[in-house]
Amino acid sequence: MSDNRSDSEGGARAKRQKMDAGDPKNNPYLAHMYENNNGSDNTALAKFKRHQTTAALAKKAEDGDINPFSGRPFSSKYFSILKTRRDLPVHTQRDEFLQLYQQSQILVFVGETGSGKTTQIPQFVLYDDLPQTQGKMVACTQPRRVAAMSVAQRVAAEMDVKLGEEVGYSIRFEDMTGPKTIMKYMTDGMLLREAMNDPNLSRYSTIMLDEAHERTMATDILMGLLKEVVVRRPDLKIIIMSATLDAQKFQRYFMDAPLLAVPGRTHPVEIFYTPEPEQDYVEAAVRTVLQIHATEGEGDILLFLTGEEEIEDAARKIALEGDEMVREADAGPLKVYPLYGSLPPHMQQRIFDPAPPPRRPGGRPGRKVIVSTNIAETSLTIDGIVYVVDPGFSKQKIYNPRIRVESLLVSPISKASAQQRAGRAGRTRPGKCFRLYTEGAFKKELIESTYPEILRSNLSSTVLELKKLGIDDLVHFDLMDPPAPETLMRALEELNYLACLDDDGNLTQLGRLASEFPLDPALAVMLISSPEFYCSNEILSITALLSVPQVFVRPAAQRKRADEMKNLFAHPDGDHLTMLNVYHAYRSSDAQANPKQWCHDHFLSQRALQSADNVRSQLLRIMERQDLEMMSTDFEDKKYYENIRRALCAGFFMQVAKKDTGGKSQYLTIKDNQNVLLHPSTVLAHEAEWVLYNEFVLTTKNYIRTVTAVKPEWLLDIAPTYYDISSFPKGDIRSALTRAADRLARKEKMRAEKHR
């Protein structure tokens, strides 16, 4: 989709300006610019009756000379795109779609990948719903930011309008819409945030939830919400778009809404299983790839693995053995590209490079191999893939409310996921999928479909959102897959400790304020209370840094050098302060002179720092709107860093670990009593008795990452209800807290005596 940027746009505009010569007011095409264009009387849509149009009418309007939405003449590029659009599978069913759309308030639409649903259905709707006549908009949600952006761009080109005018997009930290916008692509999270301030979603006449089968948290909540909104707003139309055929589940959920299915444009894929389970799936995957290269015909290979390390390792092995095959067996050249989320964009782009040519004319054809995480399963479409190798695992987020740990674990995929992976082989021509497990394991070991995100996540920010949306009865809120009671209880308790909810579960002033921030409640609370600690500027920077990917880069080949560079910024009291030092250095004039070079020299990710900068300015705007004071302690003051560490406690007092009396650098998390180790990446110089952590990482060992040393006195002072000593069982932690409380009392007494 992204390969179709309208590069002729500039040229087309130049031509248009020539035609505008003369008095523009006499130009009938520009009438909309001079009077209130509420009926679009001069355009092809004038005779259209809302919700009574047909495909033939729409076709006529599309074939006209003037763009009915912008009022400008169509460019030649438009007509060439129009021709390809008419070839898409959805086009043949336009009439059928319109009939169902007009008849019912909710419609479930199933279209396989490649049917053109994401780009075409919204345009079908525009020609029938005519939102501009109602002063409303059509919204189409996407689970991913990148998709919202690229689809909006594509549709703007297809409709021959400028992105950000009639067609726009809105994602977190970026709004690309204008007063003329009638078609808005947005992330599902953005629509949810809009619903918080506009519970009836009154700006929209039609809402489409695209990729609903992915069942993101925001889509699930939106579906529950829309089910209530449609009752209050009979004029609002809803379209649920999904790619898989478990659409009956959506139908049942939406009171037996009608269903329309459009076949995709896919080729058959032959599926192979192993006769016996594999002892080592990574090794088996590497062998399978080489085997395909040696024995199968032309076509690229897509291998699914779980994580960065595994992918890099496998890619290296395949490349080495591939070279050997070229030397010894005259095999075709093999090019291997890794692909994972944290890979820089220019490296990700390389996967679209064509396969290498044969080494000599007439030789064996070259082949490219893409070793990817499951981002190639749905989010990215790579043409030319004919072979898929599927070991049956992916990394999945899972939340355990009992120990309050959200972790990424290697888990078996679902049947639906396996089918999706296989489907990737049939994009351009018939393909093959090699599954590295037995057919029996496929049938009995794999669950039907992946658990929706809402069952696998910490719900504290969701509960805060729901409370802000006015949904108090969380027990009977009609979700497609309601979460486990314990998960919800944990979320309520966490919000209660953070003082976002009072003891009866009502939203407090702080909670209302926190819900304004597109952040985790703990981060939002930390940010809101930072002025009390005289360091809101610094906490704002730290919050921004915690909301973006890792800023430190550590290439495998230069680990030592990277660590040396990191030590330049190290603060003995912990990683949060180290990150702050990095940010301050990055903002200094020294670094800003040539930020790219500076980041490269210091092994920092410029992309992460840039987006931290962006996030910071967005959050700053919210803080200013909420009248939160921006301030800093004087840098020379010896309390400068201490204040920041105290402010960190205000948000993260529930993520604290105490050094275990037993082993070296062993820690025990407070209340949850999990044995953890400090992550090797920490810069903490001394063995702090109490540390606060940002993240609990479950890998081969339990690690806590991004830690900062704190004092128990601060915790007792800042979060007295959570650190209520009587609630702790007898033991090391309790006695340490008691000692801290005694110290605090003594100090208090001394101070009182001094004042007397």
Add this chain to the structure above:
Amino acid sequence: MASEDEDYFLPPEQQRPFSSGIRRKRVQFVRSSDLDTTTAPTTSSSSGTSIADKYLSIVMSQPAPNSSPNTPTQHAPSSPPIRTHSAPPASDVIPPPPTAPAPEYCDVCKLPIPSQLPGDTTDQRARHEASLAHQICLTHSHPPSHLDRTRTGLRYLSTYGWDPDSRLGLGALGREGIREPIKPRVKRDTAGLGTGLDRDGDPLPPRPAPPVKVQKLNSKQARNKAAEDKKRAERIRKAFYQNDEVSKYLGEGV
């Protein structure tokens, strides 16, 4: 998914023995009488004697109600009451006497309740309700949920009508969700999918344990081991059978 994990998180010392939840009141059993051996003609039994009787009745073409030397009526009084209902072998060969009134059927277990005989003073209905067959058919009351009742989160959910003991998840009526959070499983190796399963995806039988090597002890080790075993046995015996009152009466040393 949840059903197999119901008691998963209950610590073993809190798990109650099987069937302790059926009735909070102790179930009383009474010795059976001859009358109890008859049940409804619909309940067939597959006990060996009755099949033999049936076979004989077909082959010999004459009813052989008491031909078997092992009729249940003879040994029933001495057998434990449990067997009264589970083994009524002669039932399909002994038709109910035509003059008897139609038996009253129990609503719960669909078994006939023996009619009150004139001279009998025991309440037949009460006796029936105490029978094991009836008890098994009663709706189970489940052990209460393991959730800590003092949690604020639970209080919130309760005010909106969620009952932790209801064995229902959250959500709209009739569309309740999962009851237990999804359990994370940490995978720390690169074993492929389905290792430990056979070709059809069924679990392989566990491998036979390697033969235990016989360890020879010298006399001192043997003595120590015997003492240790004895101590352990004593500890276990105390844990199960020690009665505080008895030990108080006998003194600590015993």
